Amino acid sequence: DAGVIQSPRHEVTEMGQEVTLRCKPISGHNSLFWYRQTMMRGLELLIYFNNNVPIDDSGMPEDRFSAKMPNASFSTLKIQPSEPRDSAVYFCASSLRDTDNYGYTFGSGTRLTVV
Amino acid sequence: KNQVEQSPQSLIILEGKNCTLQCNYTVSPFSNLRWYKQDTGRGPVSLTIMTFSENTKSNGRYTATLDADTKQSSLHITASQLSDSASYICVVSSQAGTALIFGKGTTLSVSS
Numbered sequence: 001d002a003g004v005i006q007s008p009r010h011e012v013t014e015m016g017q018e019v020t021l022r023c024k025p026i027s028g029h030n031s032l033f034w035y036r037q038t039m040m041r042g043l044e045l046l047i048y049f050n051n052n053v054p055i056d057d058s059g060m061p062e063d064r065f066s067a068k069m070p071n072a073s074f075s076t077l078k079i080q081p082s083e084p085r086d087s088a089v090y091f092c093a094s095s096l097r098d099t100d101n102y103g104y105t106f107g108s109g110t111r112l113t114v115v
Numbered sequence: 116k117n118q119v120e121q122s123p124q125s126l127i128i129l130e131g132k133n134c135t136l137q138c139n140y141t142v143s144p145f146s147n148l149r150w151y152k153q154d155t156g157r158g159p160v161s162l163t164i165m166t167f168s169e170n171t172k173s174n175g176r177y178t179a180t181l182d183a184d185t186k187q188s189s190l191h192i193t194a195s196q197l198s199d200s201a202s203y204i205c206v207v208s209s210q211a212g213t214a215l216i217f218g219k220g221t222t223l224s225v226s227s
Contacts, residue, residue, distance in 0.1 A: 004158075041219075042204075042217060042218070042219035042220060043159075043204070043217040044217075045215075045217075091158055091159075093158075104149075104161065104215070105161075106158030106159050106160070107158050108156075108157055108158050109156075109157070109158050111156075
């Protein structure tokens, strides 16, 4: 299994531009999570899905952030418009919800820099 | 409020030495506790996971303990290696099927 696959690994964009981060969860996992990691705040949960349905998006910073999961094998996190304070590493993780989150696996992350 | 606190924030040790990292949590109801290792530029990787009834679990040179009564956990690293240099994150699940609550991590540096 290739694990959780995120793309791109690095993204540099100008303030105001739209940014789309992508995630492919492990096949068979039915929960998917988006996190943001900064030095100051550590790992913060942004949103998570169960069976492609958003369950908790209370961590999404503001309306500029949106996430979708159109099917069980793909999710996107979009920032529009991007701002310098959005610079961080964004991680996607997936797990088997019904087994108490066993198999919880992180992707390698996308390092976003907004200049 | 559900919280996970880790100490120390950072630690420097010599190669070959042992060390212990601490984790205190206030998460309730408790489901399980995990320790993750995160190398620089990589995603966190699971080291151990313990449920309420387990009080110790090992993974090679890593041994985690859990005291569910005092809501404390520790991660002991034996005979440290340079490759142990990483951030170690304590994570608690409040109940089955929900998102996890993360500590801010302890940054360990092993020097030769």
